[in-house]
Amino acid sequence: MKKILLLLYVMVSFAILTSCGAYFNQPYQQTKARIGESTSSFNSLIKEFQPKDKIIVGVYKFRDQTGQYKPAENGSTFSTAVTQGGTSILLKSLEESKWFKPIERENIANLLNERQIIRSTRQEYEGNKSKKMPPLLFAGIILEGGVISYDSNIITGGSGLRYFGVGASNQYREDRITVYLRAVSTSSGEILKNVYVSKTILSQSISANLYRFVSLRRLLEAETGVTKTEPTQLAVKSAIDKAVEQLIIEGVADGLWVPQGGKNIVDLFKKENEKEIKDAESTLLHNRKQEKRRDRFAAGGGMGVSRILGDYANSTYQFGFDFKLKYMFDDPKFSFWGTIGRFELNNKGSFHEVFLTSGLNFEYLILPKDRFSPYVYTGIGSISRKNLSQSFFKFQGGVGVEYLITNKIGIYANAEGNMLMSDDLDRQIVGEKNDVVWRFGAGVNVYF
Template sequence: MRKFTSIIYLLMISLLTSCGAYFNQPFNQKKARIGENTSPEFLAQKFLPSDKIIVGVYKFRDQTGQYKPVENGSTFSTAVTQGGTTILLKSLEESGWFRPIERENIGNLLNERQIIRNTRQEYANGQKVTMPPLLFAGTIIEGGVVSYDSNIITGGSGLRYFGAGMSNQYRQDRITVYLRAVSTSTGEILKNVYVSKTILSQGISANLYRYVSLRRLLEVETGVTKNEPAQLAVKEAIDKAVDLLIVEGIIGGVWKPNGGEGAVNVVKEAYRKEKVEADKTELYDRRVENRRSRVAVGAGMGLSQIKGDYANPTSQFGFDFKLKYSFVDPKFNFWGTLGRFELANKDTFRGTFIASGLNIEYMVLPYEKFTPYIYVGVGSVSRKNLSNTFFKFQGGLGFEYLITNKVGFFLNGEYNLLQSDSLDGQIVGDKNDLIIRYGAGINVYF
């Protein structure tokens, strides 16, 4: 009974900590509401133009030709909304910079104007009938959704024990939008931008399956799946593309904001910072940033164990300090160490030693917060009074996690091969003494 209760508690805690959507499930019908606000904070809205720009949009197409991915079978439902033009017109209006005019269904507009003209003519009693002219666009906005990449990242995890378990899964898709402004007088492409947006799907589940008695089987299952709406992702990508089009146009002299040169400089600086961040970010949101400075100092502590000629070695405390220097390539580092540790065998041997070393280190993921690393080097081990110094080769591996860009926490293990068999005072056989060290510490980067 105690095991059964523990399993129930485990499932409850997992659901409480895994996904807030589980407690926001739609059990009741909802009334229609104003659509979700997906618009980003438009940089361009801070400096509006003196006169809004009249633009026309004929068609903003889904150029992917892709259908929705399904687990089994096939579907003729498209992966991307076909209402891209409508979404783009809304984004142009919200930006505060443009006056969009109807061009997607220009035929309907012309027909209606002709009906109005004919109707007025009938009741004009021979008088001339005129209508105000249509606005014409000095700029046309073109583009489309050019790609929809499904399952660029998929993954999950799970745990099952004694008939009880839970799992979570996730999937990430990606949509890419291109947008360009074209001059109607010359046909020149004034600006061309593109924006990408990821679409996340998540699911968690928990279940229990076990016999509570000989003929009674208990089954419990629960879970929730949450999918980011593709239409909102398209809207957010188009919003960002419109803002980027305006900002790059301001920098390039295509558009002129209120505020003159001062406003242009503010926009340039904000765009420069965003561009730097974008250049540092690769696919899958990986950051190409040299987080670690070239010089660092560190301190660590841990346990050491001798593999020598006596039996029953024990783990003893030790500590060391290190000075680290990075080469031009951040994957490779050079560092020196100086430390103190103890070695002992139960009831037979005990000693205190001073160790030093010079190492070459290779970091597997130098631009990430978390990275494995391996190193090799040479060094020495001396007794506490600095007598009987022994030469050694060492190598090890570890992991470092940056708490901030200045402070990193590391775990490592090290294998020391001495060039002597007399570290413990005994020479037995033809194998040299070994020292195994493992510990943790902090690196501080300057």
Template sequence: MKRKYFILCYFLIAIFFSSCGTYFNQPLDQSRARIGENSSPEMSIKGFLPKNKTVVGVYKFRDQTGQYKPVENGSTFSTAVTQGGTSMLLKSLEESNWFKPIERENIGNLLNERQIIRNTRQEYAGDNKPIKMPPLLFANYIVEGGVVSYDSNIITGGSGLRYFGVGASGEYRQDRITVYLRVVSTSTGQILKNVYVSKTILSQGLSANLFKYVSLRRLLEAETGITKNEPAQLAVKEAIDKAVELLITEGIIDGIWEPAGGEEVVDFVKKNYKEEQEEAELTELYNRKEESRRGKVGVGVVSGVSKIVGDYSDAEFGLGTDLLLKFMLNKSRFAFSLGLGSTTLSNKNIFEKTVYDSSVNFEYYLLPNDKITPYAYLGVGSISSKDLSDNYFKYQYGIGLEYLITNKLGIILRGEQNILSTDNLEGLVRGEKNDKIWHVRAGINFYF
């Protein structure tokens, strides 16, 4: 018995280790400084170059949330969002290869230094002639904006399992930041473009533990786990990179920036941006897509077990198969379905009979736009004997779960109860209740 516990423990820990590469990369030694991580995907706009780079200035890109880091107990004065947003924005503008960013955040320091140079040269020149300095670049546009929101714990959850002192659990939390960015013309003050981007920040924790008395007065206790928190600074950088890419893309479409490739490049950018917009419009807050996944018509086949609830005892499970034809209604939330099938019903050493089943159901899908959705249905039908000599009316109801592998192919699992209009299906009438049949089925649906 003890050996079983240890085997179960080792099995859980093996699964835990195999799914957590971070566990094998524990920071046991000090790390040297390195080049900063590049968490953002490559900007698609980098594949095109502008005819002329635009000079832009950034005075301030601030954290406008005032949000402090969330803690379980006590309080903290450490901000949840980095205060170095201006430096990140300047880096993104430079990496885009479309802009020439100039110093404006600390313009006072720059002007002071130029004055020092001017005074020093004047002093060593030994005359009263004015010393000329190269002129400063002026910005054609000013880029403004900031981090406008930091929402903590928009999604939290987890799961766990413990059996005889051996257990494993996992938890997760998701935060969300939002970045706004705008381009202002320095000649007119007009806001030419205004975009915003949101980015989620994920935190995960996994643990496995063992707490067991292995013998008298001998307690075995073991625990291991990891926690991963996505750095908020990298999330801000990725959001800023995406906002800069949107500024360039929308600027090309509206004629603010001019690419080197001419109209051919503009058409290509328009096409890609339209596809991205359509995808964004279908995506809700929690990355759920408002997409009509199922086709108008679906066909399916399910198989499983059935059991009669009648007047005889010792009912046995029998095999059954159903063919389904489904018609989706009202943007795929409601459906109308037809079914035909056969089932073997039996009671041990007493009764055995193969019946044919037909049904008409009205179905309701709880989450029609998700890949996995529960659903419920209600309908009427008939039960017939194998030689079609006996026919009985019935009504049925059930619940199910469907997972879409693709938008055309789904896996379904469902349970159903049939309530017959007769108590004589197995040839015995006893009591006032009619016979019932339970079905549990699994199979596939194919949508056209």
């Protein structure tokens, strides 16, 4: 029974710790209305520097152009996948940016009708003494576009584990929306600027459960979990905010509108625009940023365990460590590195000895522009007894993974097989097979 309770505790802890924010704020009662969540995160340049004159813009419509409906597992649904209120969201983003002066155009007929009622009423009761209506503002820029794409399930996945009726699992799904926004001159009809922004929508589900007979006709069942889905409306708002931000930055860089502060401030906007373009060009789908991350040289060290497959039985894992120096070629997929180290080998009651090792390896990095990448390597080297009285030539090969904490520091883990050209490493020659040493380790690389 104690083991069951321990498993239940671990299961519940897993579900809570992996999504504690949502788990500890579960909705048990109704809540009052509140101001909508803030998604505005405009660039600091836009917040700090205002335009010389606010740009008067009109928005007739900015709507969902995908025509898609919400995906449903069973049957069909007539609810749209994307909000139909894109115009209202865009007008809010324009107001929050403080660079534009938006005017009413979506329901211009209502505005004109109301102005006509005011004129008629004044004329009827005030006659010739009635005041004239002030003129309507007219827009120098019209903003057009919309949500043009909603791609569902661009990536799905998950993981799980179940053992003797105790299990935990995690699932996720990612959707993607795409927004286009263009600025059109009302005097010439020229499209002054056209920007394109995409935003992903993440859904996650984490659960843990227990199903176990604890005694005769006594069944214990427990289940907990949490599911989180990013609201589509907030994702649309975030994408539109980014589109407005990029419209301002690119507009200043191209001289369409002028900020306060003169040429120095314009240069700052141009640098920011170049940075945004560079980031966009180097980032692939699923937010995989492609950039050169590793410098030409690296030094590292690691520790782990070694085990011999030789002529004695009952081999055990023993401690070892090594140091290495790496050289990266012009093609970041390939590198060359040398290593020296020390490790021990042991067979219970039969053999125990300390060895020194060295090697030269050729490495292939599978994802050189990602932070996390697997790699494979092969090379030649030697294993020597501690007093250097005897050395053995070897071929080695291995697989590993490396994760870059920063572009200068990476942590790695690997598994390596050392195939000797001799059967005398354990001072015993039996049969025709040569000795093999397996090494498993982890360590740190520092690039410079």
